[in-house]
Amino acid sequence: MSKSEKKKKESILLRLGNSQVWKSIIRSGVPRDRRGRMLSVLNSVFLHLHPVRMPKHAVKLKYTWCMGGLSFYIFLVLTITGILLMFYYRPTIEYAYTDMIDLREQVPLGIMREIHRWGAHLMVITVWLHMFRVFMTGSYKSPREFNWVVGVMLLTLTLLLSFTGYLLPWDQLAIWAITVGTNMARATPFLGHEGPGAALLSIGDINLVHAGSDVRFALLGGRFVGEAALLRFYVLHCIGLPFIIVIFMAVHFWRIRKDGGISTPL
Amino acid sequence: MDLIKSVINTLASPTILFTLIIVTFFFIFPLNDWFYRWNKRLKLDSFWTNRGGIKMFIILLVFFAFGLFDENFRLIVLKPDNVPIVGLIFLVAFFTWLSMKQAVDNDVHIENNENVNEYSDPDDKVLTWPDLVYIELIALVLCTVLLIVWSIGLQAPLEEPANPTLSPNPAKAPWYFLGLQEMLVYFDPWIAGVLFPSLMIVGLMAIPYLDTNKKGVGYYSFKQRMMAVSLYMFGWLVLWVLLIIIGTFLRGPNWNFFGPFEYWDLHKLQPLTNINLSEYVYIIWFSTGMPDNILLREIWGILLILGYFLILPPLFAKTWLKNLYNRLGNFRYSVFIILILFALSMPIKMYLRWMVNLKYIVAIPEYFFNI
Numbered sequence: 055m056s057k058s059e060k061k062k063k064e065s066i067l068l069r070l071g072n073s074q075v076w077k078s079i080i081r082s083g084v085p086r087d088r089r090g091r092m093l094s095v096l097n098s099v100f101l102h103l104h105p106v107r108m109p110k111h112a113v114k115l116k117y118t119w120c121m122g123g124l125s126f127y128i129f130l131v132l133t134i135t136g137i138l139l140m141f142y143y144r145p146t147i148e149y150a151y152t153d154m155i156d157l158r159e160q161v162p163l164g165i166m167r168e169i170h171r172w173g174a175h176l177m178v179i180t181v182w183l184h185m186f187r188v189f190m191t192g193s194y195k196s197p198r199e200f201n202w203v204v205g206v207m208l209l210t211l212t213l214l215l216s217f218t219g220y221l222l223p224w225d226q227l228a229i230w231a232i233t234v235g236t237n238m239a240r241a242t243p244f245l246g247h248e249g250p251g252a253a254l255l256s257i258g259d260i261n262l263v264h265a266g267s268d269v270r271f272a273l274l275g276g277r278f279v280g281e282a283a284l285l286r287f288y289v290l291h292c293i294g295l296p297f298i299i300v301i302f303m304a305v306h307f308w309r310i311r312k313d314g315g316i317s318t319p320l
Numbered sequence: 321m322d323l324i325k326s327v328i329n330t331l332a333s334p335t336i337l338f339t340l341i342i343v344t345f346f347f348i349f350p351l352n353d354w355f356y357r358w359n360k361r362l363k364l365d366s367f368w369t370n371r372g373g374i375k376m377f378i379i380l381l382v383f384f385a386f387g388l389f390d391e392n393f394r395l396i397v398l399k400p401d402n403v404p405i406v407g408l409i410f411l412v413a414f415f416t417w418l419s420m421k422q423a424v425d426n427d428v429h430i431e432n433n434e435n436v437n438e439y440s441d442p443d444d445k446v447l448t449w450p451d452l453v454y455i456e457l458i459a460l461v462l463c464t465v466l467l468i469v470w471s472i473g474l475q476a477p478l479e480e481p482a483n484p485t486l487s488p489n490p491a492k493a494p495w496y497f498l499g500l501q502e503m504l505v506y507f508d509p510w511i512a513g514v515l516f517p518s519l520m521i522v523g524l525m526a527i528p529y530l531d532t533n534k535k536g537v538g539y540y541s542f543k544q545r546m547m548a549v550s551l552y553m554f555g556w557l558v559l560w561v562l563l564i565i566i567g568t569f570l571r572g573p574n575w576n577f578f579g580p581f582e583y584w585d586l587h588k589l590q591p592l593t594n595i596n597l598s599e600y601v602y603i604i605w606f607s608t609g610m611p612d613n614i615l616l617r618e619i620w621g622i623l624l625i626l627g628y629f630l631i632l633p634p635l636f637a638k639t640w641l642k643n644l645y646n647r648l649g650n651f652r653y654s655v656f657i658i659l660i661l662f663a664l665s666m667p668i669k670m671y672l673r674w675m676v677n678l679k680y681i682v683a684i685p686e687y688f689f690n691i
């Protein structure tokens with residue numbers, strides 16, 4: 055590329071960056087100097103999750119491993135692919151499984167289910183590694199104690215999201231994994247009908263906690279993993295848990311900033 | 321070849337594997353100065369150098385490459401839902417290495433009264449744009465590429481349609497819960513499935529409030545927070561990741577144990593004659609037959625449990641953990657030690673099962689109360 059060509063090209067970029075359309079979207083235009091770079095972070099709703107300036111170690115990959123950011127990114131990917139999957143999937147015993155087959159065989163470029171499933175596995179792993187990083191850098195210590203607690207909630211919710219999603223394909227893998235998992239709820243102390251103490255909760259001869267009234271029943275909407283359980287898990291998976299986890303994430307991100315940003319040696 | 325395989329199969333059996341790991345673990349991740357000296361003397365910290373890392377990686381790689389030639393190994397490891405766990409093994413090994421390497425590096429700096437590697441002049445900050453956003457963008461693109469390649473290469477599993485009358489053998493929970501399912505072998509569901517997970521969540525949340533050591537914020541370090549790091553490593557690598565690996569790869573039909581190169585034989589027989597503590601006491605030792613009164617029957621187990629949770633903590637506080645007790649104070653110490661005792665109860669019960677076939681310490685099936 056000759057010099058004059060380069061100049062011309064640059065000026066097209068510059069012209070674009072200064073055009074009315076571009077400037078209406080990104081106020082500060084193309085960042086060219088220190089001020090512009092700061093403004094581009096400050097003025098963007100997405101980028102301003104970050105502080106404008108950071109200590110050197112905090113931007114290094116070997117410090118944070120980018121694991122928190124990747125967890126969040128994978129969550130977004132899962133949301134988008136999840137929405138696409140909802141177009142095709144009906145949570146009834148009649149259709150759930152056949153919709154899975156259709157997804158595999160009829161939908162063009164059908165890797166949405168794969169991305170969603172492998173992404174879910176990956177998110178569990180990245181969240182674990184993120185927690186591990188936070189531990190190893192001592193970032194849970196004062197003043198970040200509470201954000202660690204919020205993080206543990208996020209971990210729990212991530213696992214629950216994964217677990218509720220596991221049932222939806224309605225194949226053998228799904229219902230038996232969920233059966234094994236929810237059978238444990240039967241044994242919840244006092245609240246499960248095979249749990250210690252449940253027998254004590256009775257009026258005369260009438261047991262208050264039995265197979266038709268314990269926590270497992272509440273979870274499954276029935277005595278076994280059936281139609282009602284599928285619907286409940288579907289609603290929890292698509293609406294209930296994402297709703298809660300987003301709230302916790304908002305608190306988590308807010309607190310990172312309020313607790314003084316990424317942990318730094320004194 | 322077959323010899324190597326059968327050696328690995330034997331080594332992988334829970335008794336041997338677990339014993340090997342428990343015996344060596346705290347030399348690799350020392351709990352206190354005594355272990356730390358041995359760690360140095362045995363040069364176990366050489367894991368956390370570049371050469372150590374490469375060696376570990378090669379060993380893992382060779383093991384999997386070698387294993388893939390074996391049909392039984394391939395069958396389990398390449399099951400679509402198990403592939404992430406193979407990835408997990410490599411990732412956990414890598415990041416453990418990466419964090420420990422940086423920690424050991426910083427330990428040397430701290431010893432020499434130098435600044436840690438993470439330190440930089442507080443007035444000399446960098447701009448988020450471009451320094452951070454570009455790294456984030458690259459991480460994001462790589463992650464996307466990984467996901468797409470993985471998704472094209474490996475189809476999501478779909479088995480036969482659900483059939484409530486036909487239970488597969490073994491029926492497994494999703495992999496991240498397999499540690500708990502493994503605990504079901506040794507504990508009743510109310511402990512393995514309800515108590516332990518709740519305690520894990522509470523225990524994790526309690527970490528920042530129990531760890532009163534102010535050192536080590538904002539940089540990787542080991543020596544300054546030796547006990548905290550080693551305990552966390554034990555919980556995470558042994559009681560969490562290892563149990564998942566065992567549950568996923570080494571548990572077959574009827575939840576029997578199978579070595580990594582062993583055929584999953586439906587008819588493998590495991591003699592199962594587990595005995596309750598009360599039966600030991602009344603039938604084998606006293607030869608009197610079981611008493612009718614439940615409380616009398618189970619009193620020994622109840623005393624044992626009460627002793628475990630009520631006598632051990634003050635005992636430790638007076639002797640072995642005196643310094644810790646003084647540092648943490650009454651309340652923090654109590655919470656800490658109770659959580660640790662619960663965590664320890666897992667390996668303890670496992671060994672009791674393996675060595676004396678103990679089923680329950682307290683067995684009151686009348687009230688679904690078995691420990």
Ligand code: HEM
Nearest residue numbers: 118122123125126185193201202205206208209315316317
């Ligand atoms: C859905 C799960 C989660 C998401 C999306 C998330 C996201 C993030 C992000 C983006 C950061 C910024 C620094 C970084 O990338 O390392 C961060 C920091 C932090 N996270 Fe998380 N996180 C999650 C789960 C957790 C968990 C499970 C824990 C701990 C139990 C945790 C505790 C923390 C703490 C204490 C910080 C501050 C670290 C510091 O200042 O160095 N988070 N999180």
